[in-house]
Amino acid sequence: xxxxxxxxxxxxxxxxxxDLIRVRSNRLFAIAQRILRDVDRAExxxxxxxxxxxxxxxxxxxxxxxxxWLTRLLVNVCISQAARERRRxxxxxxxxxxxxxxxxxLLSIADRDLLDRxxxxxxxxxxxxxxxHHYLGYAPSEIAExxxxxxxxxRSRLFHxxxxxxxxxxxxxxxxxxxxxxx
Amino acid sequence: xxxxxxxxxxxxxxxxxxxxxxxxxxxDQVVGRVxxxxxxxxxxxxxxxxxxxxxxxxxxxxxxxxxxxxxGTLLVSSLPSAQVAAPRGGTxxxxxxxxxxxxxxxxxxxxxLPLGLALVDLQGTVQEDLQLPLDAWVADLSVxxxxxxxxxxxxxxxxxxxxxxxxxxxxxxxxGSSGYLLGPDVDRVQGLAWSPDGTQLAFTDDDGTxxxxxxxxxxxxxxxxxxxxxxxRLTTDPAIDEFPAWTPDGSAIVYDNVGSGELDDSGFAxxxxxxxxxxxxxxxxxxxxxxxxxxxxxxxxxxxxxxxxEGRPWTMTISGTEQRALESIAGGFSPRWxxxxxxxxxxxxxxxxxxxxxxxxxxxxxxxxxxxxxxxVATQGVTNTHQRVVSDLNPASWTRDGGGxxxxxxxxxx
Numbered sequence: 200x201x202x203x204x205x206x207x208x209x210x211x212x213x214x215x216x217x218d219l220i221r222v223r224s225n226r227l228f229a230i231a232q233r234i235l236r237d238v239d240r241a242e243x244x245x246x247x248x249x250x251x252x253x254x255x256x257x258x259x260x261x262x263x264x265x266x267x268w269l270t271r272l273l274v275n276v277c278i279s280q281a282a283r284e285r286r287r288x289x290x291x292x293x294x295x296x297x298x299x300x301x302x303x304x305l306l307s308i309a310d311r312d313l314l315d316r317x318x319x320x321x322x323x324x325x326x327x328x329x330x331x332h333h334y335l336g337y338a339p340s341e342i343a344e345x346x347x348x349x350x351x352x353x354r355s356r357l358f359h360x361x362x363x364x365x366x367x368x369x370x371x372x373x374x375x376x377x378x379x380x381x382x
Numbered sequence: 383x384x385x386x387x388x389x390x391x392x393x394x395x396x397x398x399x400x401x402x403x404x405x406x407x408x409x410d411q412v413v414g415r416v417x418x419x420x421x422x423x424x425x426x427x428x429x430x431x432x433x434x435x436x437x438x439x440x441x442x443x444x445x446x447x448x449x450x451x452x453x454g455t456l457l458v459s460s461l462p463s464a465q466v467a468a469p470r471g472g473t474x475x476x477x478x479x480x481x482x483x484x485x486x487x488x489x490x491x492x493x494x495l496p497l498g499l500a501l502v503d504l505q506g507t508v509q510e511d512l513q514l515p516l517d518a519w520v521a522d523l524s525v526x527x528x529x530x531x532x533x534x535x536x537x538x539x540x541x542x543x544x545x546x547x548x549x550x551x552x553x554x555x556x557x558g559s560s561g562y563l564l565g566p567d568v569d570r571v572q573g574l575a576w577s578p579d580g581t582q583l584a585f586t587d588d589d590g591t592x593x594x595x596x597x598x599x600x601x602x603x604x605x606x607x608x609x610x611x612x613x614x615r616l617t618t619d620p621a622i623d624e625f626p627a628w629t630p631d632g633s634a635i636v637y638d639n640v641g642s643g644e645l646d647d648s649g650f651a652x653x654x655x656x657x658x659x660x661x662x663x664x665x666x667x668x669x670x671x672x673x674x675x676x677x678x679x680x681x682x683x684x685x686x687x688x689x690x691x692e693g694r695p696w697t698m699t700i701s702g703t704e705q706r707a708l709e710s711i712a713g714g715f716s717p718r719w720x721x722x723x724x725x726x727x728x729x730x731x732x733x734x735x736x737x738x739x740x741x742x743x744x745x746x747x748x749x750x751x752x753x754x755x756x757x758x759v760a761t762q763g764v765t766n767t768h769q770r771v772v773s774d775l776n777p778a779s780w781t782r783d784g785g786g787x788x789x790x791x792x793x794x795x796x
Binding site: 211213216217220221224225226227228229232233238239242243245246249250253254255256257279310311314316319320322329330333334361364365368 | 389392397398400401403405409412415416421588593747
């Protein structure tokens, strides 16, 4: 049925495409929210990615790659959007609040705050790699396949992302100890 | 030092938290946008540049060229005479392809945008709406009347293969010819500045990793549509470099570097400082050093640099000495010197309203509005043009005679 829907969507059947993305939208949104750390921007990124997917769907050659292709599109949109966000759009930007987190008793508020600040310091591509590995549970080989990069590159990027995250956390901790001004 | 294992366990737990359901409103918007978006033919993805011209396509190309010439002619007839220098001719190629009108309508989400490049006089009266792609962003006007701006629209045949990538489009107002600069590695341009002689463009570009650096391209020798000219990367610092401005002799670029500090909610960092880098190669030199943010420089004909320090305009010499605040000016962003160096076009935040743009532009949907004001530097008198732009990424650009401004005007009333 999925293949039939996809084939119909590639022939221009909007309803088929909507059926395809309806069952995937929550997962994709969750990925975007974790990369961008913002619900509104995640919804924007999801919309952008799905519209691009619809526009370019006829270019998808291998139906079995649909989910990986969609994830790749979304991750690229998120990286691009996050990169833009890292420089100003202008003064007085209002940052909307994220939705309430599900409580994890093992994470304190201070932990979450520390993680959030550290994560936001990372370049967007490193954020994406960490989300794919730690949220989606992708192995480096799956990350490589999804992003269309060599497996060695994925391993290397994941290593550097972990190292950057650790450095960001350590720097933050030092700043607090020394009376620095964390955001 | 936090052990790797701890970091990974924390990430596992932390990333598992958070929302996992998209709102019905957002999904409905996707459906609406899908309905409005035409699918591309598969062949368009098989090649980067079209090489085959069918008879129909030829007719469309011809129509696009005629349209571009008509727009240019209109511009020439409407621009103040001092702007229209001797025709340069031959440096810009006509568009190599043009989409069909239906493709334009579907590919250009900006057809109802409240944005538009316009020439206004110093009282803010619109002299000319330039009728260019409505998603035009970060425009700059050269000394010889050429417009450079960013667009992702596939209108006017500028960029048949742009897709959603931002490209540099150029309209020569003296000849009506138009083109775009395109390169596989130059697709996330964020800032533009013509060299004083109008032969080169400085721009900032994201290399795909979020690292934004300063580049210069020789427009005269470059082949538009291929970006085959001389592109030089002037900076490599991993922190963001932005807001390039030329020194009067064209030998260096002054810009700001965000540094390693954390961005505040307004997108500035305390480590953000003004730097300069030689165009012909050499190490960047830091001009400001302090624990407040300095950004958005521009250089006057006499070499005086104006920049924004924590929201207020300051000036200094080209070597970074004699730093002084323009005390009487309440605040502002993205200052631009007039050609004679006597005035500044400045953007001041307008808290009375916000700009709302479609998400597909990628700028965000809820952005600040800024008033365009003129500051007389000697008296520090301020004239409000009552024109507004979206974001400090859209500074005003002076016409050559100093009698007008090119602005990316925001007008919800159309």
